[in-house]
Amino acid sequence: MKRILVIFLIPFLYLSCVKEYEDIGDPMLVADGIVGQWQVNTVEVEDLLTIEERKGDVSEFYLSETGMASQISFSEENGERTFSLQWTMGKNYITGPEDNAPTTGNWDLDEEYQTTQVLLLDNNGQLINTLRLGAAVRPYSEYLDLASDQFCGEEAVHAYLFKFQRIDN
Numbered sequence: 001m002k003r004i005l006v007i008f009l010i011p012f013l014y015l016s017c018v019k020e021y022e023d024i025g026d027p028m029l030v031a032d033g034i035v036g037q038w039q040v041n042t043v044e045v046e047d048l049l050t051i052e053e054r055k056g057d058v059s060e061f062y063l064s065e066t067g068m069a070s071q072i073s074f075s076e077e078n079g080e081r082t083f084s085l086q087w088t089m090g091k092n093y094i095t096g097p098e099d100n101a102p103t104t105g106n107w108d109l110d111e112e113y114q115t116t117q118v119l120l121l122d123n124n125g126q127l128i129n130t131l132r133l134g135a136a137v138r139p140y141s142e143y144l145d146l147a148s149d150q151f152c153g154e155e156a157v158h159a160y161l162f163k164f165q166r167i168d169n
Helices: 002-017 030-034
Strands: 036-047 054-057 071-077 080-086 104-109 117-121 127-133 143-152 155-166
Touching: 030 104, 036 143
Parallel strands: none
Antiparallel strands: 036 054, 036 071, 036 155, 071 080, 080 104, 104 117, 117 127, 127 143, 143 155
């Protein structure tokens, strides 16, 4: 008799311990957070070939004494994603260090919800650069972290880590 009672009590006890969670809503799209106007705040160079993390601050080459800094704007209207870059100081590793690097074009994401990369495309749809996203960015985020890997052959040897601050709020 005790065995039968225990067999009936185990499922009841299990079901009474199952916690119900409230719906937390729809996941946020990273694209909604990237849209806006951003200004370079800090720049670091990271050595990708060392075992330990090695970074060096090179912001002084990207920020002027008057406070002028390069800016990038991301917009999305009617399903079209565009960017505009105003580069003022330092090498432009966002769209390319060449003098004729594009300053406008389209942008996309590698994945809408679990984004790890921002893809910059020229006006003809050709890939300009793939930037690593340093952290999730939301519409209320103050910073946008983008990393531009620099390659020697097929191997990424170092990266420029750009921390942009939102300036359109």
